[in-house]
Amino acid sequence: MTKRLAVFASGTGTNFSALNQAIKDRQIPAEIVLLVCDHEQAPVVQRARVAQIQTLIVDFHAYPTKAAAEEQILQKLKASQVEAILLAGYMRIVGPTLLRGYPHRILNLHPALLPNFPGRHGVEDALAAGVRETGVTVHFIDAGVDTGEIIAQRVVPINTDDTVTSLATRIHAAEHDLYPTVLQRLIDEGVF
Template identity: 85%
Template sequence: MTKRLAVFASGTGTNFVALNQAIKERQIPAEIVLLVCDHEQAPVVQRARAARIPTLIVDFHAYPNKVAAETLILRELKASQVDAVLLAGYMRIVGSTLLQGYPHRILNLHPALLPKFPGRHGIEDALAAGVHETGVTVHFVDAGVDTGEIIAQRAVPVKADDTVASLAIRIHDAEHDLYPIVLQRLIDDGVL
């Protein structure tokens, strides 16, 4: 049975594209049926439209609170018969409305080896800390910030001459490879 996925993203959409491409090329029994984005001008929106994937733009400032915005998102997820949610560069903390609507079925991709360097600046924080190794983590989302159960990790070496940009390239390459592998495994194991 094909799993119906929603991807939440806020930025350029490279992970969105990599996921969509891997699903097709590797014949993962899944389909991205909805992109949820919180910025109308984000490049990921154009990428989704080019791939003919429906898009829901949610301007959180247009709602009285997070619960109201997430209630709309949850309604759309249910209407699209979404089985699981994959965060891919989504720069908002998921609230209780979505967590209760999709318990243990929301995944996040984080650009560091959690529990080290949680939050929105994982790459910058790892570089600033002077570590010799960082990486990427796929984890279940809970009510905390990057505190959910870790599913998989992949290490990425930090080179002496790395900049944020050069390290980010290798981090993104690891993300693009690891996320589809984890998705396939979770589907195969009946977790999703």
């Protein structure tokens, strides 16, 4: 049975496109049926249009509370029969409304080896710390910032001449492979 997924993204959408392509190429029994984005002009919105994937743009400033905005998202997810959510560069902390609606069914992709370097600047923070390696983490989300149960990680070495751009490029390559691999595993194991 094909799993119905939503991807939440805020930016360029490279992971969105990589996930969508990997689902097709690897014949993962899943389908991205909805993109949820919090920025109308984000490049990921155009990627979803090209892929003919329905998009929900949510302007959080148009709602009286975050919970009200998330309730609107939750209604759309349920109407679209979404079974699990994949965060892919979504730059908002998911609140209790969505956490209750999709318990243990929301994954996040983080550009560092958690618990090291949580938050928005994982690549920059790893470089600034002078560590020899960083990587990618796929984890379930909880109410904290990058504190949920870790599912899988992949190490990415840091070269002495790395810049944020060169390191981020290698991290993206690891993300584009690891995220669909984890998705396949969770489906195979019946977690999703």
